[in-house]
Amino acid sequence: MTAAGRTTGAATTQRGVPQAGLLIGGFVLLAAIAVVSVGVGARSISPVDVVRALLDHQGTDDHVIVRDVRAPRALLAVAVGAALAVAGALIQTLARNPLAEPGVLGVTAGAGFAITLGSGLGFAAGQAGQLGCAVLGSVLAALLVATVGRRSPLRLVLTGVALTAVLTGVALGMRLMLPDVFDVYRFWSVGSLAAREQAPLVWPLTAIVVCLVGALALSRALNALTMGESVAHTLGAEVNRVRAITLVLITVLSGAATAVAGPILFVGLIVPHLVRRIAAGSVPWLVLHSMVLGPILLLVADIGSRVLLPTGEVPVAVVTAFLGGPMLIWAVRRFGEGSL
């Protein structure tokens, strides 16, 4: 066998043709759904017009809607979906617990608490203020959890759960005493992609893209970490450093996503779950497949949120839960306990 033939053979057996095929199929599906998503809404726009609006902008009403409103919203869904799904994949890998989701680091509770506190003090009125509060709250919460719980995965999860309980309780108390604060929080807390287009999204989106690339770069070292601490060390993985960077990635990904779209963290639980079997123990594949399925799930949920009710919108978090719940049950029944 020639050297070239060998390499190809290696690529087939180790990296797996079905994996690559599924990934490419996922990308195509994602692109198609994104185009549909931009077309669907109070004013329907055909897929052809959608593509034309993006590639050959004529300034018609439809084109303006596509470029200024719907395309950014779809982009937001893609970024948030990928961020949450990858954050979920990372936390499940790190905690060696398939029930972990990004929220266990306290990010959601931290963001919710900060928004409640911020609007109580009067500086979370606009979207920029809310965004700032949410980012700060989620990062601080995750930092606290990661610092206290860094010694072991179990400690990490317990700390996150404890902090979440405390922050949620205090924030709830504040909202019950201050009705105005409650209104601000309620809008954020349902989790939605609507009317968030105008927020200064460049920074969170940039952060998400950087962290997604970082997650991919780190995924082979995470592969080593899944072999248990001793073997990871003796295989030459810098265990503590990898773990610390992963925690930072999870925090920024889920913090940024939560800040711009509210708590839709269910995506972070369900997506890595659905792709676990396909990834077959490989973290790089888990991250890649999550990166594609997360946006698909969120785009579909977002389309649903726009068409399910004849008047107005259903918050996307509600749709995600409706979609994700049955999917999770299906995954468990289909693959048995092994998938949990």
Added chain:
Amino acid sequence: MSARLTARDITLRYGDRVVSTRLDLDVPDGAFTAIVGPNACGKSTLLRALVRLLRPASGQVELDGREVGGYPAKALAKQLGFLPQDPLAPDDIKVRQLVGRGRFPHQSMLALWSAADEDAVTGAMEAAGVADLGDRPVQELSGGQRQRVWMAMVLAQETPYLLLDEPTSFLDITHQYQLLGLLAKLRDEGRTVIAVLHDINQACRFADHLVAMKDGRIVAEGDPTDVVDAALIKDVFDLPSIVVPDPVTDTPMVVPTLQGE
């Protein structure tokens, strides 16, 4: 006898619990070293210190005259391969992929799977006798098959040193001898093997260098034929015995005289 891997005056402890005090060990190059001793005598701890999973409280573990703690992680991982007693396989992983994980120290962050990786994995699986298990999920294997798959994983790491913590523990008697035979063969090919073994007779038959430990101390060290006698077994294991020549290999064979009670 030259030794690239040495422990000099090392004290090993977990927190406040001191396991070994001021231990010295030269691991002979290209030999099969067996570490034996009763449970909790510090065998595994010594092995963990040699692969720097445990940092000595004092003293140094050195490879080629340089402290192991000073090596970059991957550089050390290209020298010392280690198999713990009860390794943990990721969920859903298949045999070939698990063996492939042994290539980690040879891969850069973004490099693709290479022909060298492929050859190493194939060779390791053949050597460990798991070539036909490639597509099986590791979770579905028997304990013995799993142990051999892990052995293949360490072999794929292609290190001059193999440090193994009770590698025979989940194997039936046939597979125990096959594995020890494999280790002897790897030794013949030039690798240095250090294994914690439970069975003193197997250690005597296969090892060139025996290290007997008790209460964290090395009480005897050398060619099994020179060091193993009834007095040593009485001292180390607190077991009355006679030592006779192994009828197959002529190495020392310990026959306990304890009957009941």
